[in-house]
């Protein structure tokens with residue numbers, strides 16, 4: 001199996017008891033079958049504590065939260081399963097978080113979720129352009145029914161999407177505008193792979209990019225985040241903080257935070273772009289990524305920092321299957337169409 005990971009992946013260290021927002025709370029901590037068997041075999045006081053903490057929700061074994069946190073955590077916020085039995089004793093959910101993996105046949109892609117404050121810090125304080133590396137192991141690939149030609153096109157197109165977003169010779173608002181135009185053209189021609197391949201080559205060309213930017217310049221002004229605010233308010237909320245800070249969500253100038261917002265865009269594209277291999281919706285992935293970046297940027301002021309805004313957004317939106325579906329579906333609606341999203345990317349400079 002081939003695994004693609006971001007270049008800072010192995011720098012991650014869990015903050016454990018020093019974490020300002022432990023992952024051992026607020027959401028369901030699922031206990032898989034193998035872990036359940038291990039947990040039930042533990043003897044003594046700890047075994048009893050673990051068994052008392054376990055419950056069944058929506059047909060799944062999980063830890064019953066107390067005051068929004070896993071009841072096993074000690075007064076220092078440390079997990080006794082890790083300290084007394086070892087990390088490998090944990091359930092898959094606890095053991096792998098904040099790593100999440102998407103599998104596409106013989107390729108798996110693993111990211112560090114920015115719902116974890118340390119993973120968010122690593123991503124958003126990184127100055128160099130985000131790159132990805134490949135690791136190989138002897139695990140056999142899972143069978144898949146992906147269209148190999150379309151998947152190759154999506155990989156090629158994502159490579160170009162990354163290059164557009166990471167072209168620091170342009171303002172970020174231009175890069176996001178190009179990304180949206182590229183995704184829309186791909187979406188409109190997805191049935192014709194040779195046209196999409198030609199589009200990939202065109203969008204690699206700087207003169208072509210300049211033409212696109214000149215053509216759309218007049219469309220890029222005057223948008224508002226009101227519709228986005230309504231969308232997020234209609235979602236399920238994990239925290240009381242999210243709906244509160246949404247009240248102050250405004251369209252914001254991206255120029256002060258171009259590098260962290262670039263990293264954030266690449267993060268969302270890495271996580272979502274290839275999902276088009278399963279649903280043929282490239283536009284949905286790009287539009288949701290740009291809307292997410294604009295929202296995190298707009299939440300910086302009410303939340304207090306960009307890293308904290310990103311962490312909160314990820315926890316509330318990325319980690320709720322229901323909210324993610326709402327976000328992706330909304331990006332197909334007229335209110336988040338290409339012209340509407342372009343309006344949010346105001347342009348002040350010469351092109």
Ligand code: SF4
Pocket residue numbers: 013014015016019020021022023024097098115116117118119
């Ligand atoms: S949120 Fe991240 S840093 Fe905090 S306890 Fe969980 S994995 Fe560790």
